[in-house]
Amino acid sequence: MYTASTAFLEALQEAGVSYIFANLGSDHPAIIESLAEAKLKNKKLPEVIICPNEMVALSSAHGYAQITGKPQAVIIHVECGTQNLGGAIHNASKGRVPVLIFAGASPFTQEGELTGSRNEFIHWIQDVFDQRGIMRGYSKYNNEIRTGTNIKQIVHRSLQFAKSDPKGPVYLMGAREVMEAEVEPVTIDTSLWEPIMPTAMPPQSVNEVVQDLLKAEKPLVVTSYLGRNPEAVDELVTFCELLSIPVIESCPNYMNFPSDHPLHCGYQWNTPGQNELIADADLILVMDSDVPWIPLKNKPSDQATIYYFDIDPIKEEMPVWYIPSKRFFKVDSHIALQQLNGQLGNNENIDSELVSKRLKTYAKVHESQKQSLALLEEASHDYITPEYLTACIREIMDEDTIVLNEGISNYPTISNHLNVNQSGTLFGSGAGSLGWNGGAAIGVKLAKPDKTVISLTGDGAYMFSIPSTVHWMANRYNTPFLTVIYNNHGWKSPKLSTLGVHPTGIAQQTNEFFVDFTPVADLSKIAEAAGGAFAKSVKDPEQLQDALKECLQAVKEGRSAVLDVHLLTVVSEGERKEESNKEDLQAIK
Incomplete structure (x- = not known):
């Protein structure tokens, strides 16, 4: 029937x-x-x-x-x-x-x-x-x-x-x-049910934006998810190189601009202070970003000209959202960049001397950031830091690696130290409900079975992902991937949120944040029991690199692996040291 x-x-x-x-x-x-x-x-x-x-x-x-x-x-x-x-x-x-x-x-x-x-x-x-x-x-x-x-x-x-x-x-x-x-x-004739065609900028607006770009001394691009279309990344690189415009990635959930490019000037998340590039910019192009900056402590100059390019430029589903801009374009960023590049490509009014000077200036900013980050990656003999862990993960990656980032409190660390340069190789959920990482890794592996999939997650987000279900599915449907747990023994983010509002409050004074996961569970064993995953736990920094290689080898042989990496404990109420507490406060400041 x-x-x-x-x-x-x-x-x-x-x-x-x-x-x-x-x-x-x-x-x-x-x-x-x-x-x-x-x-x-x-x-x-x-x-x-x-x-x-x-x-x-x-x-x-x-x-x-x-x-x-x-x-x-x-x-x-x-x-x-x-x-x-x-x-x-x-x-x-x-x-x-x-x-x-x-x-x-x-x-x-x-x-x-x-x-x-x-x-x-x-x-x-x-x-x-x-x-x-x-x-x-x-x-x-x-x-x-x-x-x-x-x-x-x-x-x-x-x-x-x-x-x-x-x-x-x-x-x-x-x-x-x-x-x-x-x-x-x-x-059904499926050709009659295609999605609506992507939108472009009005021709007169293209000229308007180009004229403002040519007059700007310190232009800037801020983006978050332009990289959802890899072709848009290529157009953005071309655009930025034409005028030597630096790029900041704000809360990125894709690879939006090559991290090794001299015009890449960093990432920002819940930035507690003013980003100087944003403050100094006289023209900002926001391209595909829900939260380009957090106005409470980090925003452009009142004199800056802002253009907003987005498929949803006024955030119709966000009741409270406003970033006053000269123009809001409901536009496909790839098409908009093609339009702008078309007018800029042979433009005789480009000040080549100014463009060259800008490139040198922002290349120095890029290099300075790179050197500062490299110092943070140095290994400690006593404990594993998130920076060192991310650097070690970077060393085992190749051009066939896809990384999923649900590091939560370590989002910035992962972005800063992973150094991803190829579009279509880094993904975040794009939203705020934890537990996306495990199922997403299965979906990515089904779509790209020839790729090595690495899921980076905090211990809290790992438990939210229902790892027993995830690894049963991964085993049954032959979608092996590597999970690396940034295990700080609790929810670090609620603690940082509390310190951000009450930096010297009672919670800080008593070190009582109600986010402690001690006694610590053996998280990797959940995956081993449910799906036969290769399970490993590591605390010693000298054992980390070998542990990562061992887990990656298991994945390449067709078996999922979970590496539970115990970081310097940052949330334990009972064991937290005062000097570590001071470090967190300094980070908030």
Whole structure:
């Protein structure tokens, strides 16, 4: 029997979906039947990846879509499964990652009127008034499938939303009776369901920006996620080299500009003080950034001219957000840069002497930053620092390595010391719900099986990732990757947040921050028990390099590995030394 579920699965196949990350429930008998029939008849449908936890399912789809640009499908059950997406849907929404999520719904008949009618007690308990409302604030499009007759059109319309900028997740739901219903096959011309075309700058605005650039003495580019399109990185390099414009990466979740380029002038996160390059700039081009700076303590001069280029330049989903700018362009950064480069390429009004002088100035800034960072990487004989750990990871990377960064309090350290120069090799979730790293690594490995995937995470974010589920999946679906845990025995970020607001408060005086993870768990063993991962723990800096090589070798041989690296303890209430406390305060200042 050809059912609505069969049509739904065919639509996913037609749309180019490769994987269904599935956490199935009592609302999916028709889908399970259709999948089983397809397997029996060797019919081509997206491959099902069984996901024992919904957070990992969506994080996997998230990682796959980030690296390929192609949305995948996640199937979950009713409102319980929908709610269990929790932080993962926040990440996909705020990170602008395309994905289609389908959830079942409790049957709406209870006396056998239709196939799929209620036959389990849970069908009453899981029936809620507004299941779609759970996702409404986080999905670009949500709808209920009420009939199988137009189910393919609904699927393709949903994916059209997901793939159109600003990209994001879409949510569909359908009751058992609807998904069980017999329907007539429908043929869809998928070429008529393409995403909206990317936008460009108005021609007169291109000229306006170019004229301001030519007059500027200290122009600056700030970006965060321009690197989501590797071609845009190449255009940005060309643009910056034409006028010797320095680049700052603010809270980056992609590789946006080569770190070894002399015009790369650093990273910033929750910068507690003023960035001098931002303060000195007379013209700033913000390109693809949600938070280019934090105005409380770090912002441009009031006399600076600011242009904002973004697929979402006024942040429509952020209730409080304002960065006054001369112009806001709702534009694809790749196209905007092509337009600007086109006008600048043969422009006779470029002051070559000024451009040359700027290059020398910012090359010195770049080199000074590089030397300062190198000093921080020097090994201690007593303990492992995050800087030294990141430098050691850098040494084992090659051109076939992809790194996922969920280091949280060590985000800046990882950005500063990893020195990534190739686009498409560094990814963050783009949002704030922890636990993305494990599932994302599976998705990335599925998309790029020939690449070495390294996931960098804090101990808190590692536990949020549901490592038991992650490593069971990695083992079953042959997606080995290396996890390196920056283990500081607790949540360091809440402590730093507290010190940022109350630097001399009672919490600081008593060293009571309620973030201590002692007694320390053997985190790597979780992965070993759940998925046969190679598990190793290290505290001695002299053993770190060999431990990393050993773990990487295990991954290359087809086995996931987890290296639990114990850093200088920075949050333990019982063991914290006063001198370390002073170091944290100095970092805040």
